[in-house]
Amino acid sequence: MLKLCIANVSATARYAGLFRTSEQRAHFVLGKRSLTTLSERETGIINQLKETHEKIDDAIKRKDVDDLSHYVIYLRKLLHTLPVSVRHQVSLDHLSFTGSHVNGMLDIFSTRISKEDVNILESILRDCKDIYHVEVNTQFLQSALRNLVRTGRQVQAYALINIFRRPNLPFRPNSIHWQIVMKGLAGVGDIERVKEGLNIMKNGWPFPRTTHYQALLEAMLRQKDPPSVDEISGVLDEMHSLNLPYDPGITSLLERHRQELRELTDKYKTRRGPAITGIHVQAWLQELVKARQRGRSPFDIKLQQLRRKGFIPDERSLANLVSLSSTSTIEELQFLQEVLEVKSNVVVWSILIRNILAKTGIRNALEAYQAAKDNGIRPDAAMLHPLLRVLCSGRVGEPSEAILDRALELYKDLNVDTQPSDKHTTGRERKQGADTSVYNTLLRALASSSNARKYFPIALSLLENMRERDIHMDPMTSTSIAILLIRSASTFEEAFQAYEQLRSVKASALDAKGYAAVLHAFCSLPVRAKPNDENSVDKHAEFAIPPAKEYFKIVQDMRAQGFPKTSEVYTILLGRYAALATRIRDVADAKQRVTATADLYGVIEETRRHITLDAGFIPDAPLLNQLMDAYNRIGAMDNVLQVWKLLNSMGRVTNASVSVVFDACGQNRAPDTANAIFHDLMEVQFPLNRRNWNTWVECLCRLNRLDDAIKVVCHDMPAKADEDSQPDEETVRTLVLFASKSDRVEEVRSHIKMYLPTLLPDT
Template sequence: MYLWCARTRLGPNVTHRLFSPALANHAFSNTRTGSLRKILAAQDVAAIRARYHLPQQQRELADPFISGPSRSPNEKEVLNDLTLLAASGRTGDLALLHVVLESFPAQCNLEITASTHAAIFDSFIASGHSSAALRWLETMNTKPGKISPSLSQWHAWIEAFGCFHQDTQFPFLFRSIAASGCQPTLETYSIAFTAMFRAKNPPKESAVRKLLRDAHQAGLPYDEGIVSSITKGYSAHRMVLVAEQMRTSYGKLYSRQVDPHADAAGLLQRAHAQGKHRATVEAERLRSRGFTPTRQTLHVLLAESVSIDEIRFWESTLRVRADVHAWHLVIQNRIQQTRSPDRAFQAYKEYIGSGMTPTSKLVDPIIRLLCMKTLRPPKESDIDRALLIYTDLFHATESGEPHAIIYNNLISALVSTQNTREYFPKALSLLEDMQSRNVEMDSMTATSITILLLRSSRTPTEAFHAYKRVSKRPDGKPALDAMGYAAVLNIFCKLTFGKDSIHTAIPAWEQYFEIVRDMREAGFPVNVKVYSIILQQLGLAATKVRKSQSRAPQQEGYYYKPPSGGGADIPSIQRAIRRIHQILLTDAAVQPDTIAWNTLMDAYQRAGCLREAYRVWESLWLSRSFDNASISIIADACGHADAHAEAVQVFPRIVKSGFEMNVRNWNAWLECLCRLGRVKEAVEVLCNEMGQNGNVGPNEDSVRVVLDFAYGKPGEAEVRRRIEHHYPELWKSPGLLR
């Protein structure tokens, strides 16, 4: 068992029991996420480090943008890596999680969104990492994306771990909630009291009174649910007198009269512990003495129940029909204790079967559980169940329900599935329902809907119209916030349509910049990354087109030369890159940085525009604003364009300037020389320049580049002899295939 003694907002010198077998059995048994508790294998962590070009030690990336054959991880892989690291919970893995999160935008040109933070937090919760989940909520707004936690996330933490923390810590916890920008509600206090009484020992009376006073001072109204949670909790510990004292204290805060027969629920509870027959006899005895059971009595008796049978029993015994609140108590308890979508949905079916009408408050936790994402999207069967519940709710409620949060959970689940053919029409139906009910979308919901519509579109024009459909609210105000626009732009420029269609690899850049214009008009700043995203996609599109048209052998690697006569798509990509270059130069609100110029230069060289790529390099050289990534890109450009004259202008100047090239730069220079047919010159650089005069020494990749190009050609034996002579240790390396 781990012990955490840290100075957090929960107060100094407080010991927290983080994770124990009891916690695992209590809250996380029989769940779909049981595998999350497994410790990450060393090879998994190593694979994640390699995916982000991370060194073995936990440190920041030296080169956040590296052009070359390494494939950047996509959004799905990144989220999977983040949640895996969170599920591990080990100190080293959490440190690596923060490094990956910091490198997320640079590696993938993706934005950190609320969904990113939610996936990590859900993984902490599902894995039982109490302190890590709490620290994540307390520091979310300082992490990449600057996202503030939602109140529902605070509720999830309390539900999962509240019973394992001393009751005196809850006032500090509520301060943390308020400090994060959330305002505790009656539901927050109800969840907190329920959690406090799940502990082995009852909470201190002073702590309960303190929370009750805080709720009153916060302006929250009197709530019978809170009274029920407290009285039921103390009654379960045979502290009926204390329970009534708490009821009296809470009532006095609101100048309310206390029911003199309120302790009857405690008597019934103790009788029930001895059997149903004893509870029935006790109910008749109390009735004969003038006690009249009410729904409030039923609420107290069901405050900790997870059984539908207990609802039936107490309805029959008390002769009181259970209302929505009673069912909500049992269903909420079942969700908290079992985390089982099947059992939650079964409880809902019994609720409907009893002739009850669904409400947003009752179905919200069920839908949230069915749509919950951890390491993988929710199952389609669970999504179908959630949609069925929503349909019941939609037809049963008046204008204003369902709440926006229910739409958000459903749409987020639909966005996460790959089965867009089936769920696209359902997403449109949800959107129409929201509009018909005048339910205002929050920015997160609008972003989720837009992304789903974009991914489900069949043409760029259809995708753009889908964006336009959601981008404005009925009052004309923008539906997306700054983060939403960034996410939509990122998705829009990566859309593909059809199967293996080269034309679809070209981003619809003109429409992309119309979205940029809308973003600017909405009052959100447009930064240089907006240009980097689309330029990178155009460069990748050029590579895809050249690869499809090339007849060169596969060993030429990631880059391909276009066939004679070129391809129909390459000129259009070249024109797009040139036009975006002009827009960038005339955009007074954007100051391009080195990464942006590198992206532009890389896009030019991938599209076969050596002259333009070289001009960008010359500009970087003259302003001394180039970096290591710039050198690797211009080396690729010269090598693939057969530009020896330019190459011999670039590298001697860099070496003479004293700029410290890293091993990737030297390897790019070696590959450039080899592609130009100058293998002997490459051998001279390898043997006589690398590792000399303060230059970085070669590695296995350096040797491998030269050997690959020398293979099967005259002079191969001499090349091998010189390398073995100069670098015997590298030559003997088992990782070097000879």
């Protein structure tokens, strides 16, 4: 059953000193209505209401049923003499009843339960919410019935439960209410009322349970004339006809009172109802869904029919029903709980929240989540994660700080380790606390925020929580989270800290591809260089130099996990250094430019030493090309030639190698070296591609050999048979660009017009 607390519905606003004297007129605001002036008559009625309220309080204290009856009726009449427009607000402000008031009235009227008292009590119950602003619920009636039975007023308890069977009351008596009354009646041997109660239940709602029949047997066994074996057998047969399950309590009761019933109890133990499978239950639930679509009464009737077939609602069936019917309101869930007499567990609420998210969105889903907590549900990851996923989805830009803060508040609900797990689930115990999916969603959201100062430390603390709780992520997820966190760092130190924190969750969190991606993200981190930072390109540079020490610490971890060190490890870092070297050329301050170049040379040399000292590692051509290009970008011609010679000796010269060395010769004004290399390539008939030829043309131009460049473009390249050696627009643009520096553009254009007319650029 859904257990709710009696709540006093308080007014949303109070107006202190609203009425000063009977002569003065008070002002009253009603919702969005404009200010209204009360008449003297209405003011007088309100004063009478206050006095009547006090007299009701006094009658409750004195337990005077006559006075209470009189003043309750009078108060209702007084209130209804006021205009409808002010009645509700007046009751809110001046009829401050509580659950204890209504409990007191119920207890007093229960002392005699006359016809007149029943009518008054029914009126009170119907008016509780609208006039007295008290929510009367199942727990309210349960307490009242227990009190009556405990004080020896079983007949009054029976009368009270029947009052609640009347239509239009806040709720209907459930199985527990009937059990309290029947057990009380059985204690005094009142067989007739117990039987009458069972007949009411068999023909309506709720459906009787074995505990209700146990009360009947107790009443029978308390009679002066003990029941016959046939009479006892008749009760057991009726239970069997209703497909009620075996209850050891009934066996114990019969054996305790009548030893001669041993044969009967043995038969009861072995008697079983029809075999009910999951297929039966699923079909029955489908029938209930269709019945509910037709209304409440058809649902009650269908449930009664299914109960007679042996259907016993439980948490699993409630969860399946909520899922099949796509229940998406708290009110509908409350109805299902009430009628099925099953309290929702965390699984049921989880399904409801998912349904609400799909139909009406996050706002209503969060209200349902709060309602679940209010009803004693301890959230788990399966319940919370759908909310977090929608909150943090960031469909338009990054999640706002308000959303991130709300998500973190929800996450805290999963970190209450002092409460026991909710074992009442569908099939197996659900693990408490956050899981991988929760951490994944939160970490992605935090890492995507532009407010790294606020959320980066929180992200690291989440990783620490994962480590403490021994929660692991798969390599793909770990890689994704690591990259996001590294990119959200503001310094290389923070980026390395994020990597280490992730690795502390599980040393083998990353696979080979994951390490490569992390290394690339680390090198590509956009870090604003700090003033006086020894690793900065300059004080105004957009990027700082990636520290080789931390980089190779990551590489060392990769090796420790059994992943081989590939050329990619080095090319990632060297490629970054080469890109930074290009930026150095634009630094205006000569001193800063020289200092930055020296710094870069140092880290490139350190990387080369790692390559050289890496036992068993043989660098491939792409790596050596990248190393050569890095040296070229900082103008280290001697180092470029060393790598070029190594490539030659290993027989690993590629077209990319040729382009780099041609560019180095041109940039460093090395004509003899350029001629020698070109001659050697022609001698071995190395197949230059268009990119090589274009680089060679540019090299010749930089060496002030424009005539040779014109010959290459207009004669040598077109003479090649392969398409990939033919000049293109880029070739011509390079030639024209350098010709403009020596005022020879027209001369070059005339050559192009003669030999390559289709490539002649516009003037």
